[in-house]
Amino acid sequence: MNSEPKVYVIDDDADMRRSLRWLIESIGLPVETFPSAEAFLTQDPLTRQGCLILDVRMPGMGGILLLEHLKTLGSTLPVIMFTGHGEVPMAVQTLKYGAFDFLEKPASHQVILDRVQAALALDWRLRQKRAEKTDMEQRIQQLTPREREILNRLIEGHSTREMALSLEISDRTVEKHRERLIVKLRAKNQLDLVRRIVEHRNGD
Numbered sequence: 705m706n707s708e709p710k711v712y713v714i715d716d717d718a719d720m721r722r723s724l725r726w727l728i729e730s731i732g733l734p735v736e737t738f739p740s741a742e743a744f745l746t747q748d749p750l751t752r753q754g755c756l757i758l759d760v761r762m763p764g765m766g767g768i769l770l771l772e773h774l775k776t777l778g779s780t781l782p783v784i785m786f787t788g789h790g791e792v793p794m795a796v797q798t799l800k801y802g803a804f805d806f807l808e809k810p811a812s813h814q815v816i817l818d819r820v821q822a823a824l825a826l827d828w829r830l831r832q833k834r835a836e837k838t839d840m841e842q843r844i845q846q847l848t849p850r851e852r853e854i855l856n857r858l859i860e861g862h863s864t865r866e867m868a869l870s871l872e873i874s875d876r877t878v879e880k881h882r883e884r885l886i887v888k889l890r891a892k893n894q895l896d897l898v899r900r901i902v903e904h905r906n907g908d
Contacts, residue, residue: 709754709827711820713737714744714770715786716762724757727813728820741765741773749774753831755782755804755823757816760794768798775802780830782823786811840904843889851888854881858894859901 711733713724721737728735734754738744742764744756760767771783782804787794798806804823807816847855850871857867864882868875882894891897 708734709824710734710736710752711754711824712744712752712756712781714739714741714756714762714767715759716740717759720759720786724816727816731817733820733824741767741770744770745773749779749781750777752779752781753827755784755820755827757784757786757820760785760787760798768794768801771798771801771803780827780834782826784819784823837904837907840889840900844904847885847888851881851885854878855885855901858882858885858898 711728713721713728713735715721715724715737716739718739721739725735725737740762741758745765758767758770765773767785771785774781774783783798783802785798785803785806786809787806788809796806804826805819807819844852853871854867857870862870864875864878867873867878871878882897885891886893886897889897889900891900
């Protein structure tokens with residue numbers, strides 16, 4: 705798996721590819737360039753981390769088609785669309801397709817770098833969220849059936865007394881299960897436990 709975040713540049717203009725590579729590498733970021741969307745897709749795009757600078761108009765699969773294709777695959781790679789003069793209305797449409805942002809050529813070096821760094825920050829946050837979700841799913845799978853019952857009742861707002869009565873166990877047993885849930889799911893306290901589970905179930 706390609707684990708190193710990079711800035712990927714797709715543009716059929718060789719001079720533009722070289723210019724963007726020089727600019728982005730000047731601040732210490734790794735760059736990989738491609739002359740076409742098809743060349744970019746020779747490797748599984750879902751393994752790529754970082755962000756993508758994508759030219760709107762290219763021979764073959766254009767930028768918008770590639771953007772749509774990436775979203776269909778489930779890619780969350782932030783995409784910055786690069787457009788020529790007069791293509792702004794088209795670029796605005798790309799935001800509806802999930803583009804992170806669009807820049808009109810020629811864009812200043814500082815604007816390009818600012819948007820690239822913002823896109824990389826977004827990619828990092830998205831990957832962190834996915835990692836946390838996976839970790840939570842694994843922890844929930846390790847709960848005992850009784851712990852799952854207690855957890856579900858906690859989320860529903862049941863009190864210790866109500867849970868004890870409905871499950872025919874003592875208040876202290878409910879409290880012990882709750883304490884183990886807090887430890888197993890790495891929560892700070894009961895409120896944090898409920899918040900984490902609700903966010904997890906909502907996909908936040």
